Amino acid sequence: MYYLKSPCLKAIGLFTITLFLTCFQNSFAQHSKSMLTPFRIPLPEKGTKIIYEDLDNDGDPDILKTTLYSDIPVMWIDDDDDMKEGDLEGDTDSDCLLIDKNRDGKYAQAKDMIIDWGDEDKDGKADIQVYVDYGELNQTGWGPGHYMIVVDTDNDQTFSYVDWEHLEIKAWDHNRNSSFFEDYSGKSLFLKIHTSTFNMNDVRMNWENPFLFYDPDNDGLTEYAIRFCDSPIRERKVESHPEDGNIADKDRAVELTGKINWVSLAYDMDNDNAPGNEFDYDMTIHFSGVGFPYEDQVHKFNSLVGLAGTEKYFYDPRWRQNNTLLYPDHEAAYDLVFDRGKWDFCWFTYDEDDDCERWERVEMYQPKDLFKIGMRNGGLDDNGQADASGDRGEWDGDNSGKGNLYVSSFDGRLHLYGAEWGAWRIDQEAKYYQGWGGLYDGTQKRKQNEPEIYPTIKYEDSDKNGFIDMISYDMDGDTIFEKTISLTELDIEDQREVIDISKMNYSDYQKLHTQVADKIWQTATDAVNVATAKNLNTDWYQFLMHPKSIREKYHNGFWLNFYVYQDLLKYASIKADKKYIQQIEKAYHSGNWDLLN
Numbered sequence: 001m002y003y004l005k006s007p008c009l010k011a012i013g014l015f016t017i018t019l020f021l022t023c024f025q026n027s028f029a030q031h032s033k034s035m036l037t038p039f040r041i042p043l044p045e046k047g048t049k050i051i052y053e054d055l056d057n058d059g060d061p062d063i064l065k066t067t068l069y070s071d072i073p074v075m076w077i078d079d080d081d082d083m084k085e086g087d088l089e090g091d092t093d094s095d096c097l098l099i100d101k102n103r104d105g106k107y108a109q110a111k112d113m114i115i116d117w118g119d120e121d122k123d124g125k126a127d128i129q130v131y132v133d134y135g136e137l138n139q140t141g142w143g144p145g146h147y148m149i150v151v152d153t154d155n156d157q158t159f160s161y162v163d164w165e166h167l168e169i170k171a172w173d174h175n176r177n178s179s180f181f182e183d184y185s186g187k188s189l190f191l192k193i194h195t196s197t198f199n200m201n202d203v204r205m206n207w208e209n210p211f212l213f214y215d216p217d218n219d220g221l222t223e224y225a226i227r228f229c230d231s232p233i234r235e236r237k238v239e240s241h242p243e244d245g246n247i248a249d250k251d252r253a254v255e256l257t258g259k260i261n262w263v264s265l266a267y268d269m270d271n272d273n274a275p276g277n278e279f280d281y282d283m284t285i286h287f288s289g290v291g292f293p294y295e296d297q298v299h300k301f302n303s304l305v306g307l308a309g310t311e312k313y314f315y316d317p318r319w320r321q322n323n324t325l326l327y328p329d330h331e332a333a334y335d336l337v338f339d340r341g342k343w344d345f346c347w348f349t350y351d352e353d354d355d356c357e358r359w360e361r362v363e364m365y366q367p368k369d370l371f372k373i374g375m376r377n378g379g380l381d382d383n384g385q386a387d388a389s390g391d392r393g394e395w396d397g398d399n400s401g402k403g404n405l406y407v408s409s410f411d412g413r414l415h416l417y418g419a420e421w422g423a424w425r426i427d428q429e430a431k432y433y434q435g436w437g438g439l440y441d442g443t444q445k446r447k448q449n450e451p452e453i454y455p456t457i458k459y460e461d462s463d464k465n466g467f468i469d470m471i472s473y474d475m476d477g478d479t480i481f482e483k484t485i486s487l488t489e490l491d492i493e494d495q496r497e498v499i500d501i502s503k504m505n506y507s508d509y510q511k512l513h514t515q516v517a518d519k520i521w522q523t524a525t526d527a528v529n530v531a532t533a534k535n536l537n538t539d540w541y542q543f544l545m546h547p548k549s550i551r552e553k554y555h556n557g558f559w560l561n562f563y564v565y566q567d568l569l570k571y572a573s574i575k576a577d578k579k580y581i582q583q584i585e586k587a588y589h590s591g592n593w594d595l596l597n
């Protein structure tokens with residue numbers, strides 16, 4: 001390092017450094033947009049005019065007006081009366097931000113964006129945030145537009161994420177694979193609909209109403225989630241809304257029903273989430289049908305009511321005058337699903353390749369074509385948020401099993417009681433991992449590699465007693481099942497103990513998964529012992545023989561058991577021992593290798 005010893009040189013050096021820093025700062029200020037993640041609204045540029053207005057004549061400002069990026073009008077409404085002249089922006093505990101995105105001089109109207117914060121307990125920190133953006137007045141259906149409310153149930157002051165460069169909500173942006181900027185981690189909840197509020201008949205309700213995230217071990221990560229949906233009626237034909245915003249509820253295009261008719265429960269069965277793997281839902285159970293009414297699930301938020309006299313700025317002021325939201329909360333949710341809900345069908349999905357790291361795992365494989373693949377192509381993965389392959393789905397078309405589960409004999413895994421059929425699209429090595437950067441590209445296709453062919457196992461309840469008894473295997477991916485096994489013909493009892501999930505808490509799910517994984521691993525160990533006794537070399541499978549987690553016991557155990565089963569069948573085939581082949585089939589599909597001892 002060099003030092004300036006002469007006072008003159010020091011002065012010259014300091015002047016040069018100061019000049020450089022000043023030029024750098026001015027240059028950076030002139031380019032307020034950058035490639036860095038924009039976490040905050042930019043402060044006004046130097047020289048930007050700021051206007052203050054005192055609506056209640058109490059001597060301090062209630063309104064702050066300025067511009068963003070030189071020409072986008074911005075208004076802050078001071079709902080908690082703590083604004084001062086000289087402030088550059090409002091606060092994010094109880095103020096409301098209005099951005100006139102289309103620069104038409106009208107705030108909180110078509111094409112605009114609003115964010116409103118509320119401090120319920122007056123501790124200077126927001127407890128709730130409302131995000132609103134609007135489409136055009138003639139866009140009366142499902143999108144564009146958002147009405148999203150985040151309630152800060154875990155007191156981390158994390159709410160909706162806004163991309164401040166493009167001025168739009170980006171709830172799906174994230175760090176690493178699944179560390180979302182939006183508050184989806186820990187114990188949290190949001191309510192959301194994809195339309196403008198002026199289309200909605202009742203702003204106390206919502207579509208995703210709510211999406212609940214649970215953190216029973218208080219590690220700041222989410223172990224399970226419950227998603228409730230009030231599917232709105234969208235049959236009302238509305239050409240356009242009037243310019244003055246005078247709209248009768250009967251003329252609004254999107255009618256929320258006050259009933260939850262769609263529920264999904266998603267579980268991280270082994271609680272293996274961690275930084276870098278924030279979301280790892282393994283299993284989902286989905287109900288749909290008549291559902292249950294929720295208008296008695298009342299939540300008051302007095303901080304949502306805006307400053308009197310500011311209604312004039314809002315095309316739809318209803319949500320700024322409302323202190324009530326209707327939704328099931330964390331504590332009531334489970335009982336409402338099982339005690340009040342009336343469901344027409346139940347679907348089950350298990351992420352067998354364990355590659356899903358996003359909340360969309362609450363979406364289900366659908367009971368459609370086994371071999372069609374692709375979003376909206378009529379196959380099991382028809383849903384735009386489904387994994388193309390790697391998941392196992394089972395479907396109880398009349399909800400006869402009430403969402404309950406059982407552990408099968410034929411693979412030792414959890415299955416849906418009452419399911420008429422199911423299927424597993426095998427992605428053994430998780431090669432077809434769903435991509436990131438948003439769900440879809442510009443052509444509305446999933447950002448995901450999709451296999452051209454894949455192995456499939458189909459499950460059927462042929463005797464209609466609620467338990468799977470037929471298993472068909474297409475392991476070469478040609479869409480033709482090369483083998484079908486009937487448990488009845490093998491004299492294997494298909495009925496198993498039914499697990500009543502309505503009485504389970506999260507630790508019960510963890511214990512159940514551990515028991516399943518341990519039993520699968522023990523069965524695989526028994527299979528290896530049988531093969532060794534026949535002088536078959538199982539050292540080929542060393543990669544599978546050293547599980548380092550509950551997940552690997554579950555996954556490696558299944559495949560080790562399956563490979564040894566195939567080796568034993570090959571051995572018996574070479575020996576031309578048909579009786580032994582039958583014994584092997586019975587031992588494998590009953591999960592009892594002792595039958596061969």
